[in-house]
Amino acid sequence: MHWTPEHAQPLNQWPEQHLDVSSTTPSPAHKLELPPGGRQRCHYAWAHDDISALTASNLLKRYAEKYSGVLDSPYERPTLGGYGDAAFLNGAKGDPEPWPGPETPYPLASLHEGLPGTKSGTGGGSGGLGGSPVLAGNLPEPLYAGNACGGPSAAPEYAAGYGGGYLAPGYCTQTGAALPPPPPAALLQPPPPPGYGPSGPLYNYPAGGYAAQPGYGTLPPPPAPPPAPYLTSGLAAPTPLPTPAPSRPPPSSYGFQGASEAGVSLKRKAADEGAEGRYRKYAFEPAKAPAADGASYPAADNGECRGNGFRAKPPGAAEEASGKYGGGVPLKVLGSPVYGPQLEPFEKFPERSPAPAPRGGFAVPSGEPPKGVDPGALELVTSKMVDCGPPVQWADVAGQGALKAALEEELVWPLLRPPAYPGSPRPPRTVLLFGPRGAGKALLGRCLATQLGATLLRLRGATLAAPGSAEGARLLQAAFAAARCRPPAVLLISEVDALLSAREDGATAAGALQAPLLACLDGGCGAGADGVLVVGTTSRPAALDEATRRRFALRFYVTLPDGPARGQILQRALAQQGCALSERELAALVQGTQGFSGGELGQLCQQAAAGAGLPGLQRPLSYKDLEAALPKVGPRASPKELDSFVEWDKMYGFGH
Numbered sequence: 001m002h003w004t005p006e007h008a009q010p011l012n013q014w015p016e017q018h019l020d021v022s023s024t025t026p027s028p029a030h031k032l033e034l035p036p037g038g039r040q041r042c043h044y045a046w047a048h049d050d051i052s053a054l055t056a057s058n059l060l061k062r063y064a065e066k067y068s069g070v071l072d073s074p075y076e077r078p079t080l081g082g083y084g085d086a087a088f089l090n091g092a093k094g095d096p097e098p099w100p101g102p103e104t105p106y107p108l109a110s111l112h113e114g115l116p117g118t119k120s121g122t123g124g125g126s127g128g129l130g131g132s133p134v135l136a137g138n139l140p141e142p143l144y145a146g147n148a149c150g151g152p153s154a155a156p157e158y159a160a161g162y163g164g165g166y167l168a169p170g171y172c173t174q175t176g177a178a179l180p181p182p183p184p185a186a187l188l189q190p191p192p193p194p195g196y197g198p199s200g201p202l203y204n205y206p207a208g209g210y211a212a213q214p215g216y217g218t219l220p221p222p223p224a225p226p227p228a229p230y231l232t233s234g235l236a237a238p239t240p241l242p243t244p245a246p247s248r249p250p251p252s253s254y255g256f257q258g259a260s261e262a263g264v265s266l267k268r269k270a271a272d273e274g275a276e277g278r279y280r281k282y283a284f285e286p287a288k289a290p291a292a293d294g295a296s297y298p299a300a301d302n303g304e305c306r307g308n309g310f311r312a313k314p315p316g317a318a319e320e321a322s323g324k325y326g327g328g329v330p331l332k333v334l335g336s337p338v339y340g341p342q343l344e345p346f347e348k349f350p351e352r353s354p355a356p357a358p359r360g361g362f363a364v365p366s367g368e369p370p371k372g373v374d375p376g377a378l379e380l381v382t383s384k385m386v387d388c389g390p391p392v393q394w395a396d397v398a399g400q401g402a403l404k405a406a407l408e409e410e411l412v413w414p415l416l417r418p419p420a421y422p423g424s425p426r427p428p429r430t431v432l433l434f435g436p437r438g439a440g441k442a443l444l445g446r447c448l449a450t451q452l453g454a455t456l457l458r459l460r461g462a463t464l465a466a467p468g469s470a471e472g473a474r475l476l477q478a479a480f481a482a483a484r485c486r487p488p489a490v491l492l493i494s495e496v497d498a499l500l501s502a503r504e505d506g507a508t509a510a511g512a513l514q515a516p517l518l519a520c521l522d523g524g525c526g527a528g529a530d531g532v533l534v535v536g537t538t539s540r541p542a543a544l545d546e547a548t549r550r551r552f553a554l555r556f557y558v559t560l561p562d563g564p565a566r567g568q569i570l571q572r573a574l575a576q577q578g579c580a581l582s583e584r585e586l587a588a589l590v591q592g593t594q595g596f597s598g599g600e601l602g603q604l605c606q607q608a609a610a611g612a613g614l615p616g617l618q619r620p621l622s623y624k625d626l627e628a629a630l631p632k633v634g635p636r637a638s639p640k641e642l643d644s645f646v647e648w649d650k651m652y653g654f655g656h
């Protein structure tokens with residue numbers, strides 16, 4: 001409402017009143033109800049037609065002088081609700097000089113209610129933003145909470161309920177519903193009382209907004225608010241503030257989130273690959289039908305045994321190497337035939353030009369015969385020690401999933417992978433497999449030879465030690481030499497403890513063959529050649545002294561088969577006897593062979609067949625036959641022995 005001349009009254013009849021110049025000029029028609037008995041001094045600052053011109057001009061001059069400081073100076077309207085803050089923050093600066101008297105300031109809230117960035121009547125506190133920029137140019141820069149709380153804050157904080165625009169706390173943007181068009185801007189501002197310039201802003205702020213309050217840290221001006229949606233009250237979105245300083249980098253926690261986010265994906269990835277997925281390829285495969293000629297293992301059809309069931313391809317059929325393994329050097333095709341009818345010949349060692357073996361690879365044979373080796377011994381080894389058994393796949397070894405994975409990752413892959421760079425550390429070339437008799441140590445040694453596409457030479461410690469140390473040493477050196485001139489080769493030395501004569505008290509007298517063994521393991525007889533892997537097995541690891549133990553870079557415990565593995569071994573062994581048990585009988589047998597090794601399970605089947613007078617008897621083996629044979633085979637490994645394996649594994653094993 002605004003004053004009009006007809007409202008004018010004689011000056012002496014004017015009731016005294018206090019006028020807050022920050023509000024519009026109320027006319028006498030709006031004079032406040034005077035409290036009973038209370039006189040109210042009030043001066044209205046406007047002229048009257050029956051006073052002398054001189055008086056009027058004096059009055060005007062006096063008021064003009066009195067109020068010119070107010071009307072012309074920049075005025076920072078305090079935040080609504082945070083009014084207390086603004087007063088605190090701005091101190092006397094910019095506050096209108098209050099008129100003495102009871103009049104409370106014109107209730108500004110109704111003018112700005114619900115405007116973005118204003119605090120709805122929540123007064124004080126560490127409140128959020130300063131006044132709303134909705135009527136930008138008319139209201140002060142929003143103040144950071146830091147300022148409001150008397151100290152710079154790390155980052156602009158927004159009033160609770162801040163919704164991305166400068167919205168009043170608790171305001172939620174209208175989603176979807178079309179809002180009424182905003183009232184024309186003219187309605188948004190009370191028209192200035194007469195005497196104000198028609199076009200200028202209500203208060204004249206410096207164009208660039210205000211710098212942060214001095215003394216409260218030099219926070220950069222806030223980022224311009226994203227275009228706030230129309231407000232529920234239909235008020236127009238704020239006109240943009242002057243462009244702010246570049247916003248601060250996001251707090252480091254974002255990086256942390258990124259990491260956790262990455263963690264989650266890594267974790268999910270790992271879970272997707274999963275351990276069971278990892279071992280899936282090691283799953284024990286059901287027994288395969290015996291080979292056409294009835295033999296359980298097909299011999300090499302061309303009579304030549306290359307050491308693990310591979311057949312030599314006719315000369316010239318070598319695969320040409322390509323890619324990262326170097327061109328022109330023929331490579332063995334790594335793979336191996338499976339039990340049962342031969343699907344296709346796997347070549348073992350294609351005729352290869354004697355190319356120099358790349359450093360560190362489990363690679364191409366040197367080709368030249370070893371120097372300084374007794375040719376007779378060499379001939380003996382080659383004919384007697386090269387293993388002609390069928391290749392062994394991971395799936396042919398029941399159970400032992402974790403061990404198979406460890407062998408593949410710690411041994412096979414590093415040996416097959418060419419050196420990452422010249423001089424890169426060589427992969428281990430010696431491994432010790434220890435565990436109870438018949439647990440499958442030799443089977444795993446054979447499996448390694450198959451996986452490496454290597455010639456398999458098998459030695460038994462007891463065999464070497466028998467003929468005396470001199471002969472034994474000669475044979476040992478010949479075996480290492482033979483392996484060296486046919487790499488890749490796996491030298492499987494079973495019962496390696498037999499090479500070392502150990503007294504019962506566990507101390508090891510220097511065995512007859514310990515020195516030559518250690519010399520060969522150190523590479524003295526060619527074992528250091530790139531293409532030779534030495535696999536030692538023992539069921540008496542405690543008999544190995546430290547010198548021998550340390551020569552084996554890797555040491556793994558081969559445990560007895562667990563229930564499922566026993567079931568698989570039994571099924572395969574019984575299938576070879578033409579015997580098939582019912583589920584229930586098989587389960588009972590698995591239960592009854594607790595503590596049996598794979599070897600003992602095979603022996604059980606053979607014993608049952610024998611006990612039943614098979615194979616003469618024309619009937620299949622029955623559960624009863626097996627049940628009767630159980631006590632004859634019985635597990636050999638005693639609980640005490642099993643405990644000693646566990647202890648040794650804890651001290652010297654590589655676990656898996």
Ligand SMILES: Nc1ncnc2c1ncn2[C@@H]1O[C@H](COP(=O)(O)OP(=O)(O)OP(=O)(O)O)[C@@H](O)[C@H]1O
Nearest residue numbers: 396397398436437438439440441442443539598599
């Ligand atoms: N996990 C297994 N899966 C399938 N067959 C097995 C397994 N363990 C042992 N066998 C079978 O048991 C027999 C003995 O296995 P192997 O010779 O490997 O035992 P070992 O640990 O070397 O015994 P030793 O300590 O007496 O030398 C082999 O016929 C083998 O096929």
Ligand SMILES: [Mg+2]
Nearest residue numbers: 441442494537
């Ligand atoms: Mg063995």
